[in-house]
Amino acid sequence: MAQDVASEVIRIIAEQAVLDPADVTPDSTLETLGIDSLGLVEAIFAIEETFDIQVPFNANDPGATEFDISSVAAIIAAVEDLVAKKG
Amino acid sequence: MHRVVITGQGTINALGSDVAQTLAGFREGRCGIGPLEFRDVERLSIRIGGQVRGYDPECHFNRQEIALYDRFTQFAILAGREALAQSGLAFLDGSESQQAGVVMGTAGGGLLTQDENYRTVYEEGKNRVHPFVVPKLMNNAAASHLSMTYNLQGPSFTVATACASSNHAMGLAFQLIRAGSARVMLTGGSESMLCFGGIKAWEGLRVMSRDACRPFSANRNGMVQGEGAAVFVFEEYEHARRRGAEILAEVVGFAMTSDAEDIVMPSRQGAARAMRGALADAGLAPDRVGYINAHGTGTTANDKTECAAVADVFGTHADRLMISSTKSMHGHVIGGTGAIELLACIMALRDGVIAPTIGYQEPDPECALDIVPNEAREARVEVAMSNAFAFGGLNAVLALRRI
Numbered sequence: 001m002a003q004d005v006a007s008e009v010i011r012i013i014a015e016q017a018v019l020d021p022a023d024v025t026p027d028s029t030l031e032t033l034g035i036d037s038l039g040l041v042e043a044i045f046a047i048e049e050t051f052d053i054q055v056p057f058n059a060n061d062p063g064a065t066e067f068d069i070s071s072v073a074a075i076i077a078a079v080e081d082l083v084a085k086k087g
Numbered sequence: 088m089h090r091v092v093i094t095g096q097g098t099i100n101a102l103g104s105d106v107a108q109t110l111a112g113f114r115e116g117r118c119g120i121g122p123l124e125f126r127d128v129e130r131l132s133i134r135i136g137g138q139v140r141g142y143d144p145e146c147h148f149n150r151q152e153i154a155l156y157d158r159f160t161q162f163a164i165l166a167g168r169e170a171l172a173q174s175g176l177a178f179l180d181g182s183e184s185q186q187a188g189v190v191m192g193t194a195g196g197g198l199l200t201q202d203e204n205y206r207t208v209y210e211e212g213k214n215r216v217h218p219f220v221v222p223k224l225m226n227n228a229a230a231s232h233l234s235m236t237y238n239l240q241g242p243s244f245t246v247a248t249a250c251a252s253s254n255h256a257m258g259l260a261f262q263l264i265r266a267g268s269a270r271v272m273l274t275g276g277s278e279s280m281l282c283f284g285g286i287k288a289w290e291g292l293r294v295m296s297r298d299a300c301r302p303f304s305a306n307r308n309g310m311v312q313g314e315g316a317a318v319f320v321f322e323e324y325e326h327a328r329r330r331g332a333e334i335l336a337e338v339v340g341f342a343m344t345s346d347a348e349d350i351v352m353p354s355r356q357g358a359a360r361a362m363r364g365a366l367a368d369a370g371l372a373p374d375r376v377g378y379i380n381a382h383g384t385g386t387t388a389n390d391k392t393e394c395a396a397v398a399d400v401f402g403t404h405a406d407r408l409m410i411s412s413t414k415s416m417h418g419h420v421i422g423g424t425g426a427i428e429l430l431a432c433i434m435a436l437r438d439g440v441i442a443p444t445i446g447y448q449e450p451d452p453e454c455a456l457d458i459v460p461n462e463a464r465e466a467r468v469e470v471a472m473s474n475a476f477a478f479g480g481l482n483a484v485l486a487l488r489r490i
Contacts, residue, residue: 038351041293054132059293060309060387 313418383412
């Protein structure tokens with residue numbers, strides 16, 4: 001399951017960045033991938049729909065929420081956490 | 088070039104059902120934002136707003152009117168009724184009526200009507216809707232009903248530029264009178280999007296606050312939506328003088344600009360050009376401006392961009408003028424917001440009372456202007472300005488002068 005979450009998150013992020021999933025590495029950041037604030041909001045929507053979870057995120061203060069978006073690895077970890085909490 | 092003055096004002100919004108209550112709210116720094124009440128609100132994650140409470144359409148309109156008037160139209164008519172009553176122009180006829188019109192702003196139009204009827208056909212599976220759905224939901228319904236109710240036969244239309252709609256509308260009404268195309272214009276804006284579908288759509292953008300609208304405060308976390316309308320009587324100066332009308336303020340400048348950049352992010356340059364344009368249009372030096380009613384949405388992006396733009400335009404005078412966001416009290420009324428906020432500009436000019444920015448808790452170095460925190464202030468102001476910067480990068484700024 002963990003592997004599935006990672007690959008699905010990478011697929012979603014790659015789609016937003018218009019990149020091949022192979023080009024999205026765990027240490028990539030949204031900035032290096034060229035994903036802007038609208039792209040981020042759309043990616044979070046896709047993540048919520050894919051995993052049937054609620055992602056706590058406010059575009060006004062991306063840094064303050066517990067959902068870490070500092071890198072692709074951080075996003076994957078945060079999504080895995082939310083999926084695990086869902087049970 | 089004709090001079091243009093304001094001879095009537097009317098409103099209904101979360102702070103009150105008329106101008107007197109609204110201005111009292113501004114003076115008290117009262118918050119009209121509270122828990123939203125409508126069907127399915129429990130399915131929303133955003134549950135606060137500046138809702139008009141205790142409103143009963145049957146107290147104001149008959150059965151036939153209610154069948155035709157969406158809530159945004161009702162608000163517009165109530166505000167228009169108050170404005171016209173104050174102006175003394177109750178009903179126009181003959182050539183007078185042909186030189187009078189209506190320009191209204193709205194973004195959502197009859198969104199409640201749409202929401203209700205989508206529910207009827209998609210959720211409830213019904214195959215028939217009320218026959219007046221189209222004339223009720225159309226964006227020009229409010230402007231049209233105002234023209235019909237008051238026999239205004241001149242230029243009438245609706246402007247939809249999201250959060251700048253009513254400033255664009257009032258600016259165009261100003262230009263029509265100034266150019267001699269009309270003598271009297273009813274103008275302002277109206278919005279009513281507080282319903283399940285309306286808020287659900289906004290939730291998706293993730294710019295809404297769950298707890299409060301705190302413009303310019305370092306801990307601000309988004310906008311809060313409101314509803315309501317404000318309508319003004321704009322009138323050619325000599326026309327107003329001849330009939331001995333009480334003049335509330337003069338409209339002296341207006342400018343519109345487009346960022347041509349981003350569909351949601353604001354632009355410092357676009358905002359600054361609009362403010363400079365309004366000053367140039369009015370022939371005023373920046374240091375004459377004593378008060379700015381800010382766009383001040385309470386989002387991170389708007390407030391810091393707006394403060395930077397004000398600093399660009401006003402230079403050292405930016406530290407002397409007052410700038411406040413009344414959205415902290417009535418919420419962001421989207422297509423009607425600039426009109427409701429113009430009430431605060433007129434209050435500053437006429438009464439010498441500056442409406443505060445309430446909910447202010449922590450200074451933000453990126454918003455280091457005199458934002459009139461939490462309490463109204465007495466000050467003599469000669470020129471006031473009203474900012475509106477819409478999604479889509481469409482900006483509209485008005486300048487008013489005390490008379």
